[in-house]
Amino acid sequence: MEGVTEGSFCAVMSRRALVRCWITPFIRLTTGVPRLVRLRSRLSVCTDSGLPVIVQVMGTDGGLLAATAARLASISGVVGIDLNCGCPSPIVLRNGSGGRMLQNPKWIRDTLLAIRDAAPTLGVSVKLRTGFEAPEEMRDILPLVAEAKPDFVILHFRTVRERYHEVPEGWRRFDTARALLPRTVLFGSGDLFDAKRCLELSDRHGLDGCAPARGLMRTPALCRDIETLCRGEACLPKVENMDFLREIAEEALLRGRTQTGFVLQLAGTMLGRESEAFHRLSHTRCLEELAAAL
Ligand SMILES: Cc1cc2nc3c(=O)[nH]c(=O)nc-3n(C[C@H](O)[C@H](O)[C@H](O)COP(=O)(O)O)c2cc1C
Incomplete structure (x- = not known):
């Protein structure tokens, strides 16, 4: 998640063993293959964790994405490349990348194949939404994606047009997706906030797993809890x-941050913006004061 699974959040989640691997926020590639030193520095918060790292890339030039994948293959800890074809941000769409690529499924297939060719030691996966305008587009998109034989697909049930709007019974769309991708490892995404529900939905719709996102901000142990449930083991203590x-605030201070922004945003999500605790924290003037108040 851009702006979330970075810096202090990544460091603390990794240290507390709340995740087993990272998919980075997208790296948008526009003009040239970034230098190795830049890629290393950009990814260090994930690669430093010692966990396997899947690097998400986004762009319009398949050759550039493939050449970057080849360079990423030389970075220790990088195990895969994930192609972002789902981002609904207006800037990204104006640039013709992210979710816009759902309107060009042949490009998605060809780019996945080019990445595979350029970086044969890495896994290749893709992040999709169910369509640009309408979920019926899955019938055009998913068979072409399957032709590239990605190692896995993460599918967010909303279309790009639906952005983050409520979609009643959105998970039903996975029945169609599953039928169109019978032999592809398929992870569901969208509105996953509770470990039990993650498992229920994955099972009900025949998915191989699920990929929670915003839920990690509310419940940092969500992935760990899903894993514990899958194993049938007793719940681990709540975080x-x-x-x-x-811990996040202290980590951010160590990283030279001074502003309360991200930590306060996270506090609002975790504690509830109406809560007394959040109200108290929101009056702090700098990160040091916020860390002391926590
Ligand atoms: C702040 C934020 C940043 C995100 N950044 C990315 C990203 O970099 N790459 C990506 O594939 N999806 C990104 N997403 C989308 C999520 O991966 C996910 O598909 C979507 O939020 C729906 O899942 P959720 O309801 O569990 O959050 C982001 C979502 C949020 C809220």
């Missing part, structure tokens, strides 16, 4: 919100 937030 205490205040402890977690304090």
Whole structure:
């Protein structure tokens, strides 16, 4: 998640063993293959964790994406490339990338194949939404994606037009997706906030797994809890919100941050913006004060 699974959040989640691998926020490629030193520095927060890292890339030039994948293959810890074809941000769409690529499924297939060719030691996957305008577009998109034989597909049930609007029974769209991708490892995405529900939905719609996103900001242990449930093991102790937030704030201070922005945003999501605790924190003037208040 751009602006979330970066810096202090990544460091603390990794340290607390709340995740087993990272998919980075997207790296948008426009003009040339970034230098190795730049790629290394950009990815260091993930690669430093020692966990396997899948690097998400986005762009319009398949050759550029493939050449970048080849360079990424030389970075220790990088195990895969994920192609972003789902981002609904207006800027990204204006540039013709992200979710816009759903209107050009042949490009998606060809780019996945080009990435595979250029970086044969890495896994190749793709992040999709169910369509640009309408979920019926899955019938055109998914068979072409399957032709590229990605290692897995993460599918967010909304279309690009639906952005983050409520879609009643959105998960039903996975029945169609599953039928169109019978032999592809398929992970569902969208509105996953609770471990039990993640498993229920994956099972009900015949998926191989699920990929929660915003839920990690509310419940940092969500992935760990899903894994525990899958194994049929007893629940592990809950992550205490205040402890977690304090650790994030301290980590951000160590990284030279001074502004409360991200930590306060996370506190609002974890504690609830109406809560007394959040109200108290929101009056702090700098990160140091916020860390002390936590
Ligand atoms: C702040 C934010 C940043 C995101 N950044 C990315 C990104 O870089 N790459 C990506 O594939 N999806 C990104 N997403 C989309 C999520 O991966 C996910 O598909 C979507 O939020 C729906 O899942 P959720 O309801 O569990 O959050 C982002 C979502 C949010 C809220």
